[in-house]
Every structure is written in C-alpha cells, then in structure tokens.
Amino acid sequence: MSRNVRKYLVSSMALSMALGLTACGGSDAAEGGSVELEFWNPETDPAVVSVLEDTIADYEAENPGVTVNLVNVPWADIYTKWQTALSAGNAPDVTIGSAGFATSFQAQGVLEPLDDVVADIGGESAWADTASTLVEMSKTSDGDYFTLPFVNNSVVLWYSKEMLADAGLQPPTTWDELEAAAAAMTHGDQYGILVPSSTSMVTTQSLYSMILSAGGDLVDRDDPTTVTFDSPEAVEALDFYSSLARYSPPGSGGYDRPEAQAAMTTGKLGMFVYGSWMQGALEAAGPDVAAQFGAVPVPTNGGAGAFMGNSTLMAFNQSEHPDEAKDFLAYLLDPAHYEELVLANPSSYLPVLAEVKTSETYLNDEHVAGMEELLDAVRQTLPNAWVFGLPNPHAGEWEGLNLVAQAATAVIEGGEDPQAAATKVADQMRDSIDE
C-alpha cells in the first residue's frame, strides 16, 4: 500500500468518524465554574437585536459569573426549533416567544413557573393597564405565571386622511359607517378598503379583528375546547368582511403582508384593518406617505377589540440554571433597559411596564410623539384586544395553517356560503382538538 493511499485512508477514516460523531451526538458546553445561559430571540430588527446585545453586556458586567449567549432565530422558524430542542433535551434556558406559543408549551408542561420574576419586578402593579389582557393570558387558571408579557400591539383601522376628507366623512366607528365610507371612497382607480382574501396571516389578522368587533371569537374563552368559529357572530363577521371585498382591489386575493403594505403606499386605498406595525413600512416609503394615514380602533358591531400582537418571555424547565434564568428575565424587564427596547420600534412595541408607559422620556421621544394618534388607537384597543384563538393551546397551529383566512378565501374567491365555509373550518379546529 503506497504512502499516499495510506494517508488517504487515514484521512477518510477520520472524516467518516467525524461525520458519524457529528450525526450521533450533541455537545456539552464547558462551564468551568461559570453559568452559561442560552437566550433565543425571534426579533430580527437590527435595532432590537442591538438593544438586546447592550442589555446582555450590562447584565454580564453586573453578574461576572454568568454568560448569556444570544441566539437569533426568526419567528418563522422558532417554533419548530423550540420543539426540536425540547425533544433533544437542549432547549434554551430563556427565550422571547408569544402568549400563543407559551400556552401550547404550558399544555406540554415544559415551562418554568415565573411568579418569582413578577415579585422581583414589583408585583402586579408593575404592569401597565394596557397590558391587562396579556397579563391574564400569561397566567394559569390558578393565577401562576407561565410566561411574562414583554411587548404588545394591536390591529387598528388605518384610513387615508385625504380620501376620507374628500368624501366628507369622519373616521368610522361602526360597521355601517365603515361600509358607507368604503363605498364613498371607491371610484375610478381608487378603492375604499383593502380586504385581503389570500390564505395568509394578513387575512387572518384582519378577519379575526372583525370577528372580535362583532362579539365573536374562535373558541369559548371560559371553555376553550368549544369552538365558536361557526357561531352567528363569527359568521356575521365573515359575511360582512366578504361583502366589503367589492370595495377592495381585484388582486386582494393574492396579497400577503408585503403586497398589502405596498398597496397602501400607492395612494389608491382608503382604509385597511391591519396592525399598528404597518407604520414602519409606511415610514420606509417616505415620511409624507406615513403622514397621509390616520388610525382609529376597529369599528364595532356589538363587540370590541382586535387582533393583539405580542411578545412574551419564557424559561424552559429543562434549564440547569433556573434561578439565573429568572434573574436574567427580571433584568430584561428592568425599566431602564426596557425603555430602550420599546423605543427601538414604538409602533410595534407598546410597553407593558407601567413605569415605562408613563415615563417622560418615553412619551417625549420624538418618534413616539410623532405617532400619537396611532398609539392612542392601539391603547384604546388593547384592553379588549385578544391573542388569536387563546386560550386554546391549538391556536398556534390554527394560525400557522391560516384556517380563518381559508374561510375568507372560500367565501370571497370561491363564492362559498359563509355559514358553510365557517362550519368547515370550525370542524377542522374541532378535529385538531380531538386528535
């Protein structure tokens, strides 16, 4: 056997063994007496990541024995990565998530109770009044925290100030006024309202807000295994939402978030029931574009509220350092660092801490002051806003499959009867609960 062949053999064996080892095993971080915490973050906004990095640096400086490893995992991937990590026994110590995901994990029994953290940050009085609903969703029926509110926002009714003024109308507060405004603003190449009918999140969030405004919901909140998506209120909302499609651009059935936000910047759309987070896209299109729009709470028809967007904090009970993990979570909710975080993206991150919500530096921030009308609409909405499908632990699954949006697509694009479309989707929800 020549020397070259022998060398090759040795290298190839080494490579094979390395591949085998890589496939077969994980790795344990060397600790060397210090504590390492893994912290997963799904927020990809560079400004937010930068604030989190600064917060971690300060925390490590104040706690010399602790190292926090920030791992950025986008929202689109994080749920499957959590589950994979949980199955492998190497879930992160702490993570940013959401009330919906947390409810699902709580049902699986993999979360660390977090009452100590709430006590550390000052108890129940630490929370802002606008976080009251999210606070309730973060607790078990016994009042124990399994997740901690971090930030929230809501869907509102966006309207073009100029188009509404041209129609001689005030921002609508009821469904009747909403339809009248949509009809008045639809002429020529102009459309009164954007009603997405694609099977996507944008449709889900818009339609779910209309369901809440009609007094309906996906499940009975007192008995979350009872699906109510085919109840009269929800069907009425689906029917009304679908009827508004006649005032919407013909391509609305293909609009997901980017197309919908881009459509709003064309100056051809009068209204849109959508999240406060759209402000960022409008500002990116130009300050004059953002200035064209006003915002009010979603018009009501007997109900109240709208889709609530949120982030919450969680600690997995697989952590070997639960005390340090909870200490770090309390630090994330330290008002000084927390205020920096919410100021990184004020239209998406409304503060859940009372101290920050009323702080002068927050309220007088140029960016916050510049979107006062929008933030006011969100603040009015939040006490009645609701996280999609909670408290049913399958809500995340339904949201991912865009089941609610499927009903809108079936009615608007497929011409199905609203009651039949709602019943079909409600049955899918029931099946998933039964499974």
Next chain:
Amino acid sequence: MSGSSIVQSSPPTRGLTPSRPSSPAPRRSRQRRELLVSLALLAPAAAVIVLLMAVPLVTVVADSFTDRSFISPTSSFVGFENYSDVLTGDAFWPTWSRTLLWTGVSVFFQIAIGLAFAMLLNQRFRGRGGLRAIFLLPWITPVVVVALIWKWMLNDLYGIINNLLGAVRPEWGDLAWFSDQSLALATVIGVNVWRGVPFTMIILLAGLQSVPGELVEAASVDGAGRLRTFATVTLPHLRGILLTVALIFTMFNFNNFDLIYLGTRGGPGDQTMILPVKTYDVAFNGLQVGESGAWATLTLITIAVIAGIYFAYMRRREAKH
C-alpha cells in the same frame, strides 16, 4: 530455524507475476486487503450519502407511520392511519392531479419553446453570442427574485404589465394574475416556463450543434423542406437528449417548491397547491410531522413510478436499437 528455511524456499512475491503464481493463502489475504482498502476508500462518500440522504429519507418514511407533531414532544406508532387520512381526505387527489398538470404543461412548453429558441440561436447571425447570454438571464436569476419581479409586474394596482394592458383595455389592467381562480395556475406555469426555457434551450442547442451538417444538406439537396428536414433529420438526432431533458425537467417541476410558495403559497384557495408545497404546509404550518411524512412518501412514490416508466421505456428503446 524452520522459519528461515521457509522464507528462503519460497520468497515473498511482490505484485502479480504470471510466471510465478502465488499460493492460494497469500492471494486470499491480498484480496481481503484490497477489499478493505476499497471499503475504506468508499467510506467517506458512503458516510455522506447515508447521513445526508438515507437518514433523512428513512426518518421521513418512519415518521409517516407515527403521529409525530411539533406540538408534542412525544409520538406513537399509528400504522397506516396517516396514509388513509391523506388518501381519503379532500385534498390529496386534487393536489396530486394538479401537480401532474403543472408538471406536464410546464415540461411541454419548456421543451417546445426551448427547442424553438435553440433552433433560432443555431442560425448564424450578428449578435448571436450576446443574445444567448441574454436568453440565459431567467435561469441564472434566483427564484425569489423571479417570483417577486413577476408579482410586482403583474400587480393590479402598481404592476407595469397591468398598466400597459390597462392602456389597451381598462378592464385588462384589473386582471389579478396571481389571485384570480381562473388565472392563477396558468400564471405560475407561465412564470415557470419563462424560467425553465433558457436551460432547455442551452442543452438542446448543444444537441443541435451535434447534428451532422452534411445530413441536413443532403436532405435539402434531396428536396426536403425545412419542416421535413427537421422531422426526419434533426428530431431523430435529438430524441435521446429530448428524453433526458424531459426526465430532468419532470423531476425538477414535480419537486418544485420555491416558485409556487413564493408566488401564491398554493392559493387562491388551493388553485395552485402542488404536492411539495402541501407537504411543507402540513409540516411547518400545520405542525403535523407524521402526516407530512405521508404526503412526502406519496410524492416520492409518484415520482419513482414516473422515473421507472421512463427508464423502462429507455431500456426497451436501447434494446430495439
């Protein structure tokens, strides 16, 4: 020492010497050594294949017999339940037949238009090289860019194509290419054909250049028109390449995920939903790993049957010739 006398009486052989055949025992040992060396040389490639292909494939098939989901960390064996649910549900057969339609129509037009362009670019004219490079652009453009370009150009509010169409007839400007029930599938097939044609064109152009010029000239001298020359001389020469391209593009289109996912996500409704997108949807939006494994396995079986038919046809054809 008896040992030394043995060494002296039968010196070790180096290499194969026909005049002095080695005894059976050393030959067996050499064969064993060569076998071990061969296995060791194959090991890295085998490890890569096993880890990157066999393990995921076996895992997916194994998962399809469980109720594994991303919602629960535990799972149990459910036999063929996922398969019976998928096969008896409303979604499978329409999705399956739509995938065949998407694949068949795409392959047909990708090859037909690719062949037409290849014949055009096989002519001698000024600027031919530049034109070949330009024609390749759709293929080298990333799919995400292709999907976004077309979605923006065909948008009903701000799309340039819709604006131009609207100037001709106002109602054409309102056409919702990606979301109209009757247009969506044709639109994504059109974009797919646009993207695939350059690749078929380049391969078929290479094939055309291998057609002997003297045969074409001879056909021409014998009075054959262009169409007849194409049918009797060019096409028979291209048959092997055409079949190969057809197989590659059948696989490519059948397994296509990105263009439809980025363009329509299977919508409106399920009008453009094909098997790979549905499999992804069930796994990563519905979080049902076991059920998506059944979708993936049924997709694999379908494509394996298509490939099997192709190879059987090729073998018969080769045997005939």
